[in-house]
Amino acid sequence: MRYNFEKVERCEMCGNPTNNHKVLGLRLNQSQGFRPKRKTGIAVSVMKCRNCSLIYPQPLPIPFDIQDHYGTPPENYWREEYFKAEPEYFSYQIKSVKKLFGFKPGMTALDVGAGLGKCMISLASAGFDVYGFEPSKPFYERAVSKMGIDAGRLKLGMIEEIVYPESTFDFITFGAVLEHLYHPAKNLEKAMYWLKPGGIIQLEVPSSKHFIAKLFNFYYRLRGTNYVTHISPMHTPFHLYEFGIRSFERLGVQLGFVIEKHEFFVGEIWFIPKIFHGILNQYMKWTKTGMQMNVYLRKTQKG
Numbered sequence: 001m002r003y004n005f006e007k008v009e010r011c012e013m014c015g016n017p018t019n020n021h022k023v024l025g026l027r028l029n030q031s032q033g034f035r036p037k038r039k040t041g042i043a044v045s046v047m048k049c050r051n052c053s054l055i056y057p058q059p060l061p062i063p064f065d066i067q068d069h070y071g072t073p074p075e076n077y078w079r080e081e082y083f084k085a086e087p088e089y090f091s092y093q094i095k096s097v098k099k100l101f102g103f104k105p106g107m108t109a110l111d112v113g114a115g116l117g118k119c120m121i122s123l124a125s126a127g128f129d130v131y132g133f134e135p136s137k138p139f140y141e142r143a144v145s146k147m148g149i150d151a152g153r154l155k156l157g158m159i160e161e162i163v164y165p166e167s168t169f170d171f172i173t174f175g176a177v178l179e180h181l182y183h184p185a186k187n188l189e190k191a192m193y194w195l196k197p198g199g200i201i202q203l204e205v206p207s208s209k210h211f212i213a214k215l216f217n218f219y220y221r222l223r224g225t226n227y228v229t230h231i232s233p234m235h236t237p238f239h240l241y242e243f244g245i246r247s248f249e250r251l252g253v254q255l256g257f258v259i260e261k262h263e264f265f266v267g268e269i270w271f272i273p274k275i276f277h278g279i280l281n282q283y284m285k286w287t288k289t290g291m292q293m294n295v296y297l298r299k300t301q302k303g
Contacts, residue, residue, distance in 0.1 A: 001068045001234070005059040006182075008047075012241070013185050014250035016051035018058065024048055025217065025226045027057065029234035036220065036227040046230050048208065053244025055208045057233040060240065062182055066158060069238045070136035074116060083116065083146050090122040090175070093294070097171055097200050100260050100296060103127070107170040110194065113177035114154060117143035128171065131155075133162050159187050167196045174203040179231075179239045185251055192255050192299055200260065201297040206231075208242040211289035212269060212280070248295055257297040267291025 008018050026043040028036060044057040063069055074083075097103075105127040111119045114132030116139060123130045133155035134140045140156045143149040155162055159181065172191050181187045191201055208230075216229040231239045248259055266284045268291070269277055284290045 002064040003061040005061055007059045008056060011049040011054055012183055013054045013247035014052040016049055021050055022048040025228035027231055032227055037225055044233060046228050052246040052250050053208045054247045055230050055242040057231060061233050066135055071138060073138045074142050085118050085121040090119045093202055094126045097202055100200055108168060109171040110169045112174045115139050117147045117149035119175060120149060133157055164194045166193055168194050170196055170199045172201045176204050178203050178205050179241045189255050195299045197299055199299050203295045205293050206239060206242040207264060207293040208244045209289045210291050211284050243293060257299050260298045261296040263294050264288045264290035265292040
């Protein structure tokens with residue numbers, strides 16, 4: 001893959017200058033495993049904003065062609081069962097957002113990074129008038145051909161290219177998407193323009209407080225390396241950022257939104273013996289240091 005490497009001058013969420021940010025370590029352009037010293041490749045520094053705790057790569061690697069990252073056919077990711085739309089898919093988030101505003105059937109929703117369209121199907125079943133867009137051409141094609149998504153409601157393209165009128169949507173979801181976007185604050189500003197005043201944006205993002213990441217970083221230090229397990233900017237799943245709640249608090253002042261609700265999900269612990277899973281899960285729930293952060297933002301003023 002070929003990349004442009006863009007120097008990050010200011011935090012992509014709060015705008016804080018990066019010259020005093022903390023250096024956490026290095027991240028390779030492949031899975032590092034348990035012995036990263038034995039791996040070769042290109043590495044970028046992993047930084048942490050001292051103002052809002054955003055974790056990011058320095059420099060920011062941007063591929064020449066976005067399809068180099070996301071052009072892989074979905075069949076390479078999932079088995080055939082994944083192409084079924086289960087009724088419970090995204091149901092927790094839908095229940096949560098309905099509690100946050102007086103829902104009425106026909107309210108408009110937008111799925112950013114719609115993938116195979118499963119979230120769009122669930123939102124439509126819940127009474128929303130749903131639209132979406134997806135940057136991966138193979139995923140877009142499968143959403144239309146295999147999942148039955150109306151091509152008139154699903155656009156192909158990146159958020160920087162997509163256009164909707166101002167104040168179009170009551171609800172916008174970024175499910176596991178914001179960490180993939182090169183300039184998240186600008187992208188959220190654009191989404192706020194599309195959102196109606198009083199509307200809700202829901203995001204599920206990797207947490208910069210994840211305890212297991214700290215545990216694995218400690219293991220790397222014991223092995224005498226300065227590698228870290230945060231983010232994966234040049235290999236799957238192509239995560240560019242991990243977020244702290246302060247990232248959204250600071251940005252809300254600039255963009256005109258408030259945090260209505262946030263919570264943490266523990267996530268998987270695949271590389272640690274199962275005997276320790278119970279106590280680790282309980283610890284992460286108690287300390288709010290799970291892998292994922294689920295955030296609901298309400299637009300407070302006209303964008």
